[in-house]
Amino acid sequence: MTVLPFSPPVSDDALEDAPLRSVSTAVAVLDCFASEAELGATRVAARLGIAKSTACRMLAALAAGGLLEKAGSGRYRLGLRLFEYGQLAVDRLLLREVAMPILGELRETVRETVQLGVAVGTDVLYLERLETAGAGLRFRTDYHRNPAHSSSIGRVLAASDPSLTMAILERGLERRTPFTVVDPRRWRQTLVQTREQGYATCRDEYDQGWSSIAAPILTGAAGRRRAVAAVSVVGSTSRVLGPRKPALVQGVRRAAERISVALERASS
Amino acid sequence: MTVLPFSPPVSDDALEDAPLRSVSTAVAVLDCFASEAELGATRVAARLGIAKSTACRMLAALAAGGLLEKAGSGRYRLGLRLFEYGQLAVDRLLLREVAMPILGELRETVRETVQLGVAVGTDVLYLERLETAGAGLRFRTDYHRNPAHSSSIGRVLAASDPSLTMAILERGLERRTPFTVVDPRRWRQTLVQTREQGYATCRDEYDQGWSSIAAPILTGAAGRRRAVAAVSVVGSTSRVLGPRKPALVQGVRRAAERISVALERASS
DNA sequence: CTCCTGCGTTCCGGCGTCCGGAACGCTGCC
DNA sequence: GGCAGCGTTCCGGACGCCGGAACGCAGGAG
Incomplete structure (x- = not known):
């Protein structure tokens, strides 16, 4: 257990010119939910400048992993698994x-x-x-x-x-x-x-x-x-x-x- | 704001036969850190049955997004950004x-x-x-x-x-x-x-x-x-x-x- | 009631990106 | 000094992802 992680580089736009493009965009999708509680595929796609179908797949994949959760009307929100991970991060x-x-x-x-x-x-x-x-x-x-x-x-x-x-x-x-x-x-x-x-x-x-x-x-x-x-x-x-x-x-x-x-x- | 998310399906092994394979494995990589505080590429690769190079790229991509942070000796741990996301999830x-x-x-x-x-x-x-x-x-x-x-x-x-x-x-x-x-x-x-x-x-x-x-x-x-x-x-x-x-x-x-x-x- | 508009989702082909094996530096340890 | 283990990089080939278009479904307006 270390004192503190190196202060995160806060890689703002993790999008673009990184390896593992799909992972990078997935992280960018997550980031969209920092400022908005609930989002659908269309708005995510518009915000990131990606195809609607791509956004939809991203959302589905993140939801399958528990990082997002599906709200009633096909929209998504941050998942409780993130709460778990976050608690673990800070507990350590x-x-x-x-x-x-x-x-x-x-x-x-x-x-x-x-x-x-x-x-x-x-x-x-x-x-x-x-x-x-x-x-x-x-x-x-x-x-x-x-x-x-x-x-x-x-x-x-x-x-x-x-x-x-x-x-x-x-x-x-x-x-x-x-x-x-x-x-x-x-x-x-x-x-x-x-x-x-x-x-x-x-x-x-x-x-x-x-x-x-x-x-x-x-x-x-x-x-x-x-x-x-x-x-x-x-x-x-x-x-x-x-x-x-x-x-x-x-x-x-x-x-x-x-x-x-x-x-x-x-x-x- | 809704009462509670639908209880997460807890898609245990999100790996395999999902769309967005790389995103799924990225989530699986994250999951490795639930049970262990610090992990390197080799151990992640072994645990998930993927190539070491793949694991290394995954770790780097997740770290670029702030979900992981690089510890001293090339190993990684959960990042503070997860704490932020988690707080947001539960605050909502x-x-x-x-x-x-x-x-x-x-x-x-x-x-x-x-x-x-x-x-x-x-x-x-x-x-x-x-x-x-x-x-x-x-x-x-x-x-x-x-x-x-x-x-x-x-x-x-x-x-x-x-x-x-x-x-x-x-x-x-x-x-x-x-x-x-x-x-x-x-x-x-x-x-x-x-x-x-x-x-x-x-x-x-x-x-x-x-x-x-x-x-x-x-x-x-x-x-x-x-x-x-x-x-x-x-x-x-x-x-x-x-x-x-x-x-x-x-x-x-x-x-x-x-x-x-x-x-x-x-x-x- | 019905059209229409907006949504989330699915399908498909072609292109591009990710995967795995092998090689490279490096550190720490016999 | 050799060795073993690590994280990282490189590369070619295969495969999985991207985007456009089409679908099903909701809700609102006429």
């Missing part, structure tokens, strides 16, 4: 294994939703999210991936990874709320600040009214520490960045540090 | 959406680990598992699929689905512990009892020392109610089937009933 990460108990304790301490995230491409993927039962409004749980620039975890990761910083800037800082930092200069400044203070904050930048605090999980020798993941606490802005902020910062940093140490020990 | 289930808050309340009430499961083939797949922070030993979280015959959720589902009952019996009742019910006659008897009392128990049959109580989530008209999923409470045998048993039974049944109603209302 040493990072998640050592982080889980510490995340649980952090949640108990701060009584807010806590998250564990890594970078995939220019997004943050949340490997784990522990919600707090009674802490006011429930945080929206229906996304597992955010643009990194408007996330405290993304900020922490970018702060220790110049290439990620470049990738994010090249992709552009999309505005989500009036508070999203979209000026590249100001955004770089937040990274500097993150490096100086050892944690990052994100105030109302993704969902207005919601803010977060994140700290990095570091690996590597003393000279060349790099953040492979980050822990964050998220909640309503008044709760997270109000009077409790110092306590939350300390809690998050302590948890991230403990996970770093546990990871180091476990992977040796 | 109406069942999970309406069940989540009720499951959360149930956990608060009973202070034990609660689960939501459906049947896939002759197994139970757990769509959700909410653990309790301080309730003694942590329940093993590293499996997401059980043989249905030694699970209270599986018993509840089989009790209302004759074809599932047959499938389970045909597959055979594998012994996991000295307490696993492996005699088909006795096992059928547990189904009768489940139908009579409206819930199922499972005492030390999967992991010795751990037991569970499950109740069905029903949909359909009054005449033809069928269980599409089930809720369970799991914990150490003494805690779950001891003095608290009546309270837990009531809690589980009430939660399952509430989910049934919410599902009915939401899907109309």
Whole structure:
């Protein structure tokens, strides 16, 4: 079991000029379902620029393998087997294994939703999210991936990874709320600040009214520490960045540090 | 959004005599990683009876699509993109959406680990598992699929689905512990009892020392109610089937009933 | 009721791509 | 240093896939 897979190259358009063309298109077909819950052969064919018959065969083959499932009216959706595979993938990460108990304790301490995230491409993927039962409004749980620039975890990761910083800037800082930092200069400044203070904050930048605090999980020798993941606490802005902020910062940093140490020990 | 996908046909050996042979073998390659965390081309080729070069190309193509990731020494493992797809698949289930808050309340009430499961083939797949922070030993979280015959959720589902009952019996009742019910006659008897009392128990049959109580989530008209999923409470045998048993039974049944109603209302 | 439009699916022939065996680098181990 | 095992690459020949057209079926409109 390894610490973390190499950050996926995020081979966007896996289509074209690859070996195993049909497999590549099959993957592209799967990808169509990332943005849409249900699709039929015609729409898949149109989106990928392939023949309708080809799309139909692809869908049938993927459904035979359980990666897709047939909905009522001949349309398809993502299959539960993908859920199984996905759970297996993340269960086998040493990072998640050592982080889980510490995340649980952090949640108990701060009584807010806590998250564990890594970078995939220019997004943050949340490997784990522990919600707090009674802490006011429930945080929206229906996304597992955010643009990194408007996330405290993304900020922490970018702060220790110049290439990620470049990738994010090249992709552009999309505005989500009036508070999203979209000026590249100001955004770089937040990274500097993150490096100086050892944690990052994100105030109302993704969902207005919601803010977060994140700290990095570091690996590597003393000279060349790099953040492979980050822990964050998220909640309503008044709760997270109000009077409790110092306590939350300390809690998050302590948890991230403990996970770093546990990871180091476990992977040796 | 639909209530639940048709229970997947679990097309076991998707290999052979299917259209899109290369896609089918690609799915079969993926399946190899269900039982093993890391695999190389040689072992995949041997397991599937294909040429080593073919396996190598398959692995490369799947890795290009992000479904696999390359580990250090040329071996591969399941990719995080599968985690994303899997989360999307389960997020889009109406069942999970309406069940989540009720499951959360149930956990608060009973202070034990609660689960939501459906049947896939002759197994139970757990769509959700909410653990309790301080309730003694942590329940093993590293499996997401059980043989249905030694699970209270599986018993509840089989009790209302004759074809599932047959499938389970045909597959055979594998012994996991000295307490696993492996005699088909006795096992059928547990189904009768489940139908009579409206819930199922499972005492030390999967992991010795751990037991569970499950109740069905029903949909359909009054005449033809069928269980599409089930809720369970799991914990150490003494805690779950001891003095608290009546309270837990009531809690589980009430939660399952509430989910049934919410599902009915939401899907109309 | 019937036409019509849209869908998913099936059929078929020709082209193109995938398969398997053998050869190549490489690593780690006797 | 040899050897054995691995992942990867190369190549020719066979075969399975691609795309267009036709089919069956649903739903809506007239």
